Amino acid sequence: MMIRPGIEVANLSDPGCEREENEDYYAYAEPQADEDFQRKGRLAVVADGMGGYEGGRVASGIAVDVVRDTYLAEAAAEPHDALIAAFHNAHAAIQEQARSDPHLSSMGTTCTAAVVRDHQLYYGHVGDSRLYMLRDGAISRVTRDHSHVGRLVEEGRLTLEEAAVHPERNVLTAALGMSGSVEADFSEQPIALRPGDVLLICTDGLHGLVSDDEMLSVASTETPSEACRKLVEMAKQRGGPDNITLQILKITE
Numbered sequence: 335m336m337i338r339p340g341i342e343v344a345n346l347s348d349p350g351c352e353r354e355e356n357e358d359y360y361a362y363a364e365p366q367a368d369e370d371f372q373r374k375g376r377l378a379v380v381a382d383g384m385g386g387y388e389g390g391r392v393a394s395g396i397a398v399d400v401v402r403d404t405y406l407a408e409a410a411a412e413p414h415d416a417l418i419a420a421f422h423n424a425h426a427a428i429q430e431q432a433r434s435d436p437h438l439s440s441m442g443t444t445c446t447a448a449v450v451r452d453h454q455l456y457y458g459h460v461g462d463s464r465l466y467m468l469r470d471g472a473i474s475r476v477t478r479d480h481s482h483v484g485r486l487v488e489e490g491r492l493t494l495e496e497a498a499v500h501p502e503r504n505v506l507t508a509a510l511g512m513s514g515s516v517e518a519d520f521s522e523q524p525i526a527l528r529p530g531d532v533l534l535i536c537t538d539g540l541h542g543l544v545s546d547d548e549m550l551s552v553a554s555t556e557t558p559s560e561a562c563r564k565l566v567e568m569a570k571q572r573g574g575p576d577n578i579t580l581q582i583l584k585i586t587e
Contacts, residue, residue, distance in 0.1 A: 353577060357577055379447040
């Protein structure tokens with residue numbers, strides 16, 4: 335995996351303590367050619383699949399591979415437009431695979447992709463995996479959850495504390511592969527990044543068990559690699575009922 339200077343990257347995925355299969359998938363990619371790197375920057379993707387049989391694993395794998403390949407090959411000059419095309423292609427590919435195999439008819443996946451180019455952050459997102467930014471001792475969530483309880487929180491009918499323990503907190507309202515068009519969010523304007531900023535992308539196997547403040551504490555004081563290890567271990571110590579996946583990107587210059 336090529337990583338040019340200017341960033342520290344680490345990633346880790348664990349099946350957790352109760353599941354035999356890991357239905358999460360992730361990738362980090364940079365174009366090989368320097369000219370392409372100037373246009374595309376760096377791409378990090380995390381997906382959390384769902385759907386019985388092998389559906390979750392298949393859906394997350396398709397999503398990450400298609401988003402990565404489409405983004406890097408897309409002719410669009412702006413990351414925003416290339417991410418839209420990438421999510422559209424991934425959505426269609428998952429639906430096509432589901433049509434060809436009855437066992438996969440109910441599969442779908444979350445997908446959160448972050449692009450870092452010229453000290454600017456672009457993102458595409460669907461589902462309840464999350465993208466966080468850590469800066470100056472504070473953590474903020476960049477994405478919103480496309481879930482039943484996420485909608486209730488936005489409507490003021492649930493508090494964040496109530497949502498964290500709600501029995502329907504894992505019910506998604508949007509995902510790649512779901513019927514209809516892609517109901518994803520994309521950054522309309524890039525977010526300026528500074529040296530020392532940390533980006534953290536994770537599935538709900540982590541953020542469902544480890545608080546935002548705990549993620550801030552660990553990812554702010556440890557190297558990205560050690561932070562990944564410690565955060566996964568924290569989730570597993572608390573039961574780890576779901577797969578756990580995260581990527582951490584630290585801007586260094």
